[in-house]
Amino acid sequence: MAEERLSRVFAALADPTRRDIVARLAGGDATVGQLAEPYGVSVQAISKHIKVLEEAGLVSRSRDAQRRPCHLEAEVFDLMTGWIERYRRRAEERFQRLDAVLAAMDDTQDNDQQGVAS
Amino acid sequence: MAEERLSRVFAALADPTRRDIVARLAGGDATVGQLAEPYGVSVQAISKHIKVLEEAGLVSRSRDAQRRPCHLEAEVFDLMTGWIERYRRRAEERFQRLDAVLAAMDDTQDNDQQGVAS
DNA sequence: CTCTTTATCAACCATTTGGTTGTCAACGCC
């Protein structure tokens, strides 16, 4: 189900270290060791982070001898922007309808008692 | 810092119940009780969810007698789409550069020994 | 003033999360 995928992706990006990993992978593929180097944590910890990103579909790994190069799967971004834009648009439409109502009230404000309090 | 805000927003939306609350608020403001009604959980649980959304800046609450109507703050979406689009674009540019390199290799493939292995 | 409605706070519980260390597998190199 798409809900499950959305939850995984959002949860994956809720961690600053994982967001940073995604940011760096956007600039090019990298091995676990290379990714782990900048942070003051163990390689195992980063390996776990990458696993989370992988299960969210944000990262895929191939094989090169002992190395496991990580690759960003940018299409997953569409899942998020799709969700976000849907509700942003809905909220915006509602906002515009509210605007229309206020404008209508404004047009008739000298005919009835209800002014638009500032 | 923006990182902290991003973490909160992504974490808030990682929960399906909270995403659903946001979706419903996109259609109009609602009270805690109204929001809690569809799910099989206590009002207190939903109150906690709303608090998370509020601390992420996604929801604001006003006052109407005992009621506390919840309102979606859709501008926060921009924070997410801003982050996402930045790295999506970067990954896309890299992809196009790779394409250019492959094309160049293709142009010269009968002049040198390096073929593009499939 | 008392009762009901609406929602928060506090304490508690089970599960998940992000980190650690230790062990082990896979692979290239000597």
Place this chain on the structure above:
DNA sequence: GGCGTTGACAACCAAATGGTTGATAAAGAG
């Protein structure tokens, strides 16, 4: 075959999360 490198898996731990129940506050209704 033995060694160094790269990375995953398991067990463990502290902290955070999502839920519960019980008590409490705030405000209108009787």
